[in-house]
Amino acid sequence: MIDLKGKRALVTGGSRGIGAAIALALAENGADVAITYQYSAEKALAVAKSVEKTGRRAVAIQADSADPEAITRAVSEAVSALGGLDVLVNSAAIGHVGTIADLDVKQYQAVMDINVRGPVLFAKAVIPHLAEGGRIITVGSALGERVPFPGITTYAMSKAALTSFTRGLSRELGPRGITVNLVQPGATDTDSNPANSAGSDFQRSLTSLGRYGEPREVANAVVFLASPASSVITGAILTADAGAIA
Template sequence: MTTKLDGKVALVTGGSRGIGAGIALRLARGGADVAVTYRDSADRAALVVKQVETLGRRALAIRADCADPAAVRDAVDRVATELGRLDILVNNAAVFLVGPVEQLSADEVERTLAVNIRAPFVAAQAAARHLGGGGRIITIGSNVGERAVFPGLSLYSMSKTALVGLTRGLARELGPRGITVNLVNPGPTDTDANPADGPNAAAIAGITALGRFATPAEIAGTVAHLAGAEAAYLTGAVVNVDGGFTS
């Protein structure tokens, strides 16, 4: 059954490829008009826009570096202005920098915290000015926020764990306005950045209970449910869509 999102407007940050693109298309199939942000992948963002429009929905691609708070705020406001409203914010954009903790540069630390923590906060802050009752904020975290099984994940894991506090705090603050806030933690997911046939994929898949990678569509299905009316009483939750990685 397809979640009904007719008349809704959604913004998916980092929505030009991978999980973000899968979420954008799933929300469009549910009936939502969808905007995506991108930093470098203009061609891929244009393709997502075309696919959304083929589904009969309005679409918008906005170039925005999520490390820049002004760019994040402007993107949110532009969606509300150009598409007429904002009902669903999906904080998906992220950077994945790994390495021995003593070798990470100050710039790498700053960019990770800016994109993975500050940007979701700034986007939620901007979106809160536009969201009405029934509004949704859904942030994409990571399984390694709960279980860092390999060396070199300290920075990334820290940045994703911080999203738990953000989600719960926002859920309390925005709940009286009928706005829900939830966190989705994907497990290993088959994307061009982390292919299911990559050099370490077999070992990673073996840690999950299901023994395989997810598809972007499987992550997107959970996001679509959280965006819909059937999830109206679900807020402040951390939903692990990880194939049993953290079990």
């Protein structure tokens, strides 16, 4: 077990899927956790209750990751509820399927606002609250590094941007002893990409392990990067994709 006792974490998009698994894993290892959600209040409260069952503090905060004012408010509420912040996990994201030729500009902007601008603005709001040993961890995608089929260009480019964000921010915050890292999941069994979907066999065929990942497996990578065990790791990309881009 990794010891995160006394740590306070904010997980964006923590009401379901990978974000929910991250929130619970952080709590099981000793951290108090705030999560943000946009629509799923019931699911967010269920995650908060699961966190509280581990003996840790929890708070669910409604916030649209495409809204700069909501981001600032969410960080303020998390700091107030937990007494500060030590870890930010940027997990909130939306998907997009479609070709550039048929691109809807509003959909494109929504993807960029949530998947790229959201992590940047959450980091901006959290940085003043982080002390030495602080952590910023962003959940990207292996599709940001390799695009193995058509129709996912917009989503892939939004995730590719997170690599430069991670590396650049690590240079900015390194002198303060704060690390910044990126976790890149591959196909992961969630509501948005279930392992029994129509295209799941093809996605499995791209991997070395021949299977989907589980949300908890991605969460384990985040917990490691949030812990003192990763103290020398920053500006790094940890890919958890069952070998899809090997």
